[in-house]
Amino acid sequence: MFRSLFLTALTSLLLLSQSFASTPTRDDKDKEVKIKTSAICGMCKARIERNLSFEKGVKEADLDVKTKVVTIKYNPAKTDVSKLKSVISKTGYDADEVVADQAGYNKLPSCCKKGGGMDHQ
Numbered sequence: 001m002f003r004s005l006f007l008t009a010l011t012s013l014l015l016l017s018q019s020f021a022s023t024p025t026r027d028d029k030d031k032e033v034k035i036k037t038s039a040i041c042g043m044c045k046a047r048i049e050r051n052l053s054f055e056k057g058v059k060e061a062d063l064d065v066k067t068k069v070v071t072i073k074y075n076p077a078k079t080d081v082s083k084l085k086s087v088i089s090k091t092g093y094d095a096d097e098v099v100a101d102q103a104g105y106n107k108l109p110s111c112c113k114k115g116g117g118m119d120h121q
């Protein structure tokens, strides 16, 4: 009597854990992307992060000034990497292979403009 009750409890526990394990990973989960920018200082960081946060589908944007890499968490159903890069470009900064948009770049204060050559320190 006690034993069968125990077995029933054990079986239902096993079934429960199995249904948890087999939960499919959802496609609408947030994705994360790292994009190399031409940001120079904290103002660049704030500017890029702010403009990215205005973009639809962006959950989080964090730029590391030292590495110039911005890490973006986004909803792939609402936006994609090429859109995110164009936001960064329009802000006036390079985004990986996408070169900074000239109009956006011209609006930057001179301290935030990258030097003549690429990766000028």
Ligand SMILES: [Cu+2]
Binding pocket: 039, 040, 041, 042, 043, 044, 045, 111, 112, 113
């Ligand atoms: Cu700056």
